[in-house]
Amino acid sequence: MQPKLVAVLGAGxxxxxxxxxxxxxxxNxxxxxxxxxxxLAETVDGADIIVSAISMKGVRSVVxxxxxxxxAPETIFLTATKGLEPTTTLTPAQIWQAAFPDHPIVVLCGPNLSKEVQQGLPAATVVASTDITAAETVQMVFxxxxxxxxxxxxxIGVELGGTIKNVIAIAAGVCDGLHLGTNAKAALVTRGLTEIIRIGVAWGAKIETFYGLSGLGDLLATCNSPLSRNYQVGYQLAQGKNLAEILERLEGTAEGVNTTQVLIAKxxxxxxxxxxxxxxxxxxxAEITPRQALEELMLRDIKPEYNF
Structure with missing residues (x-):
């Protein structure tokens, strides 16, 4: 492959x-x-691939x-942002596609904790698009x-898997912060995956996507690592800290906080x-405590395991 000019938006x-x-x-x-x-104009000028790695709140402005x-018609827009726009409930890829309907839009998502990737530790990811040639080009570049x-x-499945798992990661952090044990954590993550699939299928995604790297893979990584900002939010809430204090001291954005609100409305x-x-x-x-949240989940009406 000839070297591509890649413009990355977002230096986080x-x-x-x-x-x-x-x-x-x-x-390049x-x-x-x-x-x-x-x-911004100078950065994207002549780029073969434009990568959006900005926070959800900044996507609309940059677009x-x-x-x-x-x-150029073949310019590829690659989105690596995870979240939902509050006012429209659109995903980042949907925002980019609406603005650039004639260009291929590719989504990148996977169990990719940035600090581990920066250290050169092995990792895998998924690039998804309805334009398979564009996805293959991005695949070769990275x-x-x-x-x-x-x-x-x-x-849409790849993007939703990477977005909704942030909500489950907050719950996983609470689980560990309360020291509820391995059984509880395994049950939470498994039922969290069921919830992600239920939402994703309702929005037009394929079930099998959620058993891949951007679904189950990303979920396992984010729910089990202190490197995850969303996990840290849940863990610290379980330790008795208030949300404003946690977010103020957090390095970067915990997209799951905003995603939770948008997801509930949708x-x-x-x-x-x-x-x-x-x-x-x-x-x-702050309507309930972590312990009350646990009790309400455990005392829900009993039901079959598979009932999407």
Missing amino acids: AWGSTLANLASATGH VRLWSRHLECS EQIRSLSF SSNRFRVYTNSDP AHQQHISVPITTQVYRLLQ
């Missing part, structure tokens, strides 16, 4: 990591953030800033002997059962 932990991955495989990389001197610019990239044709609108998300939401709103 994940954006910087993706920039380093592309650079290490021989591609430009990195942009609001704090750098290079303008609006560059949508009037001209890009693949290395330390970072294995798979392709997938279900972008689930109520579509009549989707989301018991774990509901308790996480009530906990974040």
